[in-house]
Amino acid sequence: MSIKHHLELTQVGIDFPTPKGPFNALTDVNLKIDKGEFISLIGHSGCGKSTVLNIVAGLHQATYGGVLLDNKEVNEPGPERAVVFQNHSLLPWLTVYKNVELAVKQTNKSKSKKEIKEWVEHNLELVHMTHAVDKLPSEISGGMKQRVGIARALSMEPKILLMDEPFGALDALTRAHLQDSLMEIHAELGNSVIMITHDVDEAVLLSDRIVMMTNGPSATIGEILKVDLDRPRDRIALADNPQYNHYRHEVLRFLYEKQRKIEPVSPKKAEKKQSTKQENTTQDTKKGNNINAA
Amino acid sequence: MFKSATLPTMIGNVKTGIDKNRFAKFAAGLILPILGVIVFLLAWNLAAKNIDTSLGQFPGPAQVYEQAGSLYNEHVAQQEKADAFYERQEQRNAARLAQDPTYEPKIRAFTGAPTFFEQIWTSLYTVMVGFVIASIIAVPLGIVCGLSKSAYSAANPLIQLFKPVSPLAWLPLVTMVVSALYVSDDPMFSKSFVTSAVTVALCCLWPTLINTAVGVSSIDSDLINVSKVLRLNAITHVIKIVLPSSIPMIFTGLRLSLGIGWMVLIAAEMLAQNPGLGKFVWDEFQNGSSESLARIMVAVITIGLIGFVLDRIMLQIQRKVSWDKTAITR
Numbered sequence: 051m052s053i054k055h056h057l058e059l060t061q062v063g064i065d066f067p068t069p070k071g072p073f074n075a076l077t078d079v080n081l082k083i084d085k086g087e088f089i090s091l092i093g094h095s096g097c098g099k100s101t102v103l104n105i106v107a108g109l110h111q112a113t114y115g116g117v118l119l120d121n122k123e124v125n126e127p128g129p130e131r132a133v134v135f136q137n138h139s140l141l142p143w144l145t146v147y148k149n150v151e152l153a154v155k156q157t158n159k160s161k162s163k164k165e166i167k168e169w170v171e172h173n174l175e176l177v178h179m180t181h182a183v184d185k186l187p188s189e190i191s192g193g194m195k196q197r198v199g200i201a202r203a204l205s206m207e208p209k210i211l212l213m214d215e216p217f218g219a220l221d222a223l224t225r226a227h228l229q230d231s232l233m234e235i236h237a238e239l240g241n242s243v244i245m246i247t248h249d250v251d252e253a254v255l256l257s258d259r260i261v262m263m264t265n266g267p268s269a270t271i272g273e274i275l276k277v278d279l280d281r282p283r284d285r286i287a288l289a290d291n292p293q294y295n296h297y298r299h300e301v302l303r304f305l306y307e308k309q310r311k312i313e314p315v316s317p318k319k320a321e322k323k324q325s326t327k328q329e330n331t332t333q334d335t336k337k338g339n340n341i342n343a344a
Numbered sequence: 345m346f347k348s349a350t351l352p353t354m355i356g357n358v359k360t361g362i363d364k365n366r367f368a369k370f371a372a373g374l375i376l377p378i379l380g381v382i383v384f385l386l387a388w389n390l391a392a393k394n395i396d397t398s399l400g401q402f403p404g405p406a407q408v409y410e411q412a413g414s415l416y417n418e419h420v421a422q423q424e425k426a427d428a429f430y431e432r433q434e435q436r437n438a439a440r441l442a443q444d445p446t447y448e449p450k451i452r453a454f455t456g457a458p459t460f461f462e463q464i465w466t467s468l469y470t471v472m473v474g475f476v477i478a479s480i481i482a483v484p485l486g487i488v489c490g491l492s493k494s495a496y497s498a499a500n501p502l503i504q505l506f507k508p509v510s511p512l513a514w515l516p517l518v519t520m521v522v523s524a525l526y527v528s529d530d531p532m533f534s535k536s537f538v539t540s541a542v543t544v545a546l547c548c549l550w551p552t553l554i555n556t557a558v559g560v561s562s563i564d565s566d567l568i569n570v571s572k573v574l575r576l577n578a579i580t581h582v583i584k585i586v587l588p589s590s591i592p593m594i595f596t597g598l599r600l601s602l603g604i605g606w607m608v609l610i611a612a613e614m615l616a617q618n619p620g621l622g623k624f625v626w627d628e629f630q631n632g633s634s635e636s637l638a639r640i641m642v643a644v645i646t647i648g649l650i651g652f653v654l655d656r657i658m659l660q661i662q663r664k665v666s667w668d669k670t671a672i673t674r
Binding site for chain 2: 127186
């Protein structure tokens with residue numbers, strides 16, 4: 051393909067200084083992302099997924115290589131690479147409306163008062179949060195907070211949306227609900243998205259490509275899986291789809307066979323885990339994955 | 345029949361349960377504090393009878409109550425005197441104006457000794473000025489120390505060094521410096537007032553400074569990242585993120601500071617002879633009449649009450665201003 055890529059990571063690596071000398075967390079990360087693509091980063095904890103995201107966001111500086119967004123080098127944070135943080139990170143003293151308004155005012159200084167109001171409301175409508183505009187973050191549920199976090203990120207009109215385990219702290223039902231919302235929004239706005247996740251189903255359901263990372267130190271991209279499923283995707287229909295299950299299988303195999311994380315678990319503990327797992331059905335994906343691995 | 349017989353008794357049981365609970369709350373909220381005060385008054389009374397000083401027996405609650413009444417009466421009498429004084433002046437001026445229309449009337453201020461209540465006001469005013477000076481210095485400095493690790497490292501030894509210094513040690517220095525620098529023909533404030541306020545400020549600077557620095561340095565790193573992504577400039581960052589986020593800690597510091605300031609003020613007024621409660625205590629002590637100790641005790645209780653009220657007021661302001669309703673306990 052000869053088309054220009056939207057976002058390019060070239061030979062990105064990072065060293066963190068430690069008292070024992072530099073610690074190489076990431077190395078040789080090469081990734082090209084097209085406009086409107088939905089990318090998931092998946093890998094075991096500590097493999098440097100968040101570090102990749104933070105480098106793209108500009109919150110971390112790559113030691114080696116570099117990041118280009120529309121042919122411009124990324125070296126500081128900015129609203130065109132809006133981040134949705136794992137624990138919403140709304141300002142607790144501002145209402146839902148004011149939280150989004152702060153972002154709009156800051157990123158779009160040419161907008162008039164009326165335009166600001168309309169844009170804030172429009173973005174809150176996208177995430178179905180118009181009913182709670184005057185509530186403080188402490189007065190709404192975790193899922194709602196994350197919705198507002200997404201609305202705030204979207205209101206910056208980012209070229210690329212960066213999501214750091216956006217649904218990680220939510221219960222399974224709320225998570226499914228938000229995943230559906232996110233698919234809707236992505237279909238409507240066509241933003242490019244990079245999302246970190248631990249959840250194999252989430253990755254397959256949402257992504258165009260799944261980037262699987264090897265374990266650290268010196269983590270890098272292990273495999274990239276292209277997910278060729280028609281959109282809009284429906285989680286219930288996909289549950290029986292052989293193609294979908296094939297993709298799931300691929301990701302699981304990468305995570306638990308090729309990149310199996312050796313964690314010292316005492317035999318007693320492992321046994322206990324095993325018994326609790328069997329009580330649960332495979333509905334819960336995370337635990338289901340563990341059974342596959344065991 | 346069986347049902348109808350048991351249901352009311354059950355409700356009755358529930359009711360007595362609720363009543364018991366209510367009674368326990370009522371007891372804890374009102375009866376126990378009153379009980380505590382009564383026990384204290386009895387013990388005080390008993391102890392006072394057994395202490396003989398060179399100024400007579402140590403005053404018990406009854407004598408102190410009596411002196412509180414007499415202090416109030418003195419205040420009322422003094423005010424009547426003052427009113428009469430101004431009325432006389434007005435009459436005299438009116439009379440003179442009638443004789444000579446070009447006369448410009450003069451009103452001279454009443455110069456009677458300040459009463460106990462006027463001294464309370466002087467103390468409150470002085471402590472507020474000192475507290476405001478301290479806050480104006482401590483909050484911005486604390487923000488700087490919280491934002492920059494280098495600034496904190498530089499300031500920390502000085503903070504630790506000056507924090508434990510007693511107001512009595514500062515006072516002579518402050519007195520001399522104020523006498524040297526605060527020179528004017530028509531001073532707006534008396535020197536004793538400036539000395540007391542500055543001493544209060546010097547001593548109640550530290551809690552606000554430290555708490556602000558800690559509050560600012562412990563801002564959630566996610567919020568700082570939000571600020572970075574939004575590319576807030578330094579001033580907007582401080583106003584929109586840092587200040588609101590550290591308001592609960594700043595207020596904790598301010599409350600501590602005001603408490604310390606009020607304590608320091610009494611000592612400062614004693615030595616600086618600022619006509620407030622501290623001077624009242626000192627004058628009564630020097631006066632050495634048989635009523636002095638009871639009058640000092642009135643001042644002690646007043647000082648305690650005012651300190652308590654000041655703290656409650658700060659707490660109410662904190663509740664109003666702070667977003668973090670869980671951070672405030674007592």
